[in-house]
Amino acid sequence: MQTNNFKKNSVAVIGAGSWGTALATVLATKLDKVTIWCREDEVAVGINQQHINPLYVSELSLPHNIIASNDLMEVVASHRILVMVVPTQFTRKVLESIKSVVTKETVFVSASKGVEVETLTLLSEIYSDVFAEQGDQQSCYLSGPSFARDVIKQLPTAVAIAGKNSDLVEEIQHLFSAPYFRTYRMGDVVGLELGGALKNVIALAAGISDGLGFGNSARAALITRGLTEIMRLGVHLGAKPETFSGLSGLGDLLLTASSEMSRNRTVGFRIGKGESLEEIQKGFREVAEGVKTTLSVYRLAEKLGVDMPISRAVYGILYEQRTPHSVVSELMERTLKAEHEEY
Numbered sequence: 001m002q003t004n005n006f007k008k009n010s011v012a013v014i015g016a017g018s019w020g021t022a023l024a025t026v027l028a029t030k031l032d033k034v035t036i037w038c039r040e041d042e043v044a045v046g047i048n049q050q051h052i053n054p055l056y057v058s059e060l061s062l063p064h065n066i067i068a069s070n071d072l073m074e075v076v077a078s079h080r081i082l083v084m085v086v087p088t089q090f091t092r093k094v095l096e097s098i099k100s101v102v103t104k105e106t107v108f109v110s111a112s113k114g115v116e117v118e119t120l121t122l123l124s125e126i127y128s129d130v131f132a133e134q135g136d137q138q139s140c141y142l143s144g145p146s147f148a149r150d151v152i153k154q155l156p157t158a159v160a161i162a163g164k165n166s167d168l169v170e171e172i173q174h175l176f177s178a179p180y181f182r183t184y185r186m187g188d189v190v191g192l193e194l195g196g197a198l199k200n201v202i203a204l205a206a207g208i209s210d211g212l213g214f215g216n217s218a219r220a221a222l223i224t225r226g227l228t229e230i231m232r233l234g235v236h237l238g239a240k241p242e243t244f245s246g247l248s249g250l251g252d253l254l255l256t257a258s259s260e261m262s263r264n265r266t267v268g269f270r271i272g273k274g275e276s277l278e279e280i281q282k283g284f285r286e287v288a289e290g291v292k293t294t295l296s297v298y299r300l301a302e303k304l305g306v307d308m309p310i311s312r313a314v315y316g317i318l319y320e321q322r323t324p325h326s327v328v329s330e331l332m333e334r335t336l337k338a339e340h341e342e343y
Helices: 018-028 041-050 072-077 089-099 121-139 147-154 164-173 191-210 215-235 240-243 247-256 263-272 277-282 287-305 309-319 324-332
Strands: 011-014 034-037 066-069 081-084 107-110 139-143 157-163 180-187
Touching: 011 072, 011 180, 018 034, 018 066, 018 147, 041 066, 041 072, 066 263, 066 324, 072 089, 081 277, 089 121, 089 287, 107 121, 107 164, 121 139, 121 191, 139 164, 139 191, 139 247, 157 164, 157 191, 157 247, 164 180, 191 240, 191 247, 191 263, 191 287, 191 309, 191 324, 215 240, 215 247, 215 287, 215 309, 240 247, 247 263, 263 277, 263 287, 287 309, 309 324
Parallel strands: 011 034, 011 081, 034 066, 081 107, 107 139, 157 180
Antiparallel strands: 139 157
């Protein structure tokens, strides 16, 4: 099913950080108007009056048909498709707060990445918990190698969209298709989510390695072996192995672990240079999701008995005050094994 008349589908973006703003610019090429919900009054004023997001991507001009609002309940009640770009750890709270105004026609497109710390659940499970069958069948998930500034500048980008309702996935695929923004559809929700979430942990590891001055060879090893343990956990949770060789797996991992534009790699790099996590986080307006995801993944791997040595090493640095050099030594001196084995 291909749906081209998007004017009939009122769309709102919930969350006006850099990524929410970027997705709003994509939608603005397809729709007469795109509403974006902002928590900060300053952002709403900037978007509506100067056509910039003054707190997150202030150097880039935004389309004039993006309209900002601070009224979350009104925005949710008056739009069919809600593109949710709320940090993972706040998603459940936001969904619970809007439950009373969500209608049976409401569609969710989740563009956040992570695993909820308190429950160790994926975002798709949060939507199912809050909205039952509607959350299961009327939700899609968008992920892939994409930096907000690249998208706002209309540089070529490709992502993947997953969901259980194939007709809905195809509709959302076409909605998010632009000459510079290509989308692929899939049915493996778990694989897409885990690839997008766990690559942030490996990006932290790659940044730490770069900060320590270990060079390109070490980074390549971390990315390769990191993908192996992401796949190991994913297959354990029912994901398809081939998903992790795609855009939401290898593609997103390569971008996030190797680019200086990556928040997660930057946090890792500064840790490798000797700064404390507390010092680093004070200077970040937006969340580096990998910090919380490291905690979630460590707990989940321990609970399920899945071996994830790189993620465990990052956990040791972030949450146990281990030194980077000590965990690197442990990683390198583990018992020798075959590279390819059963997951």
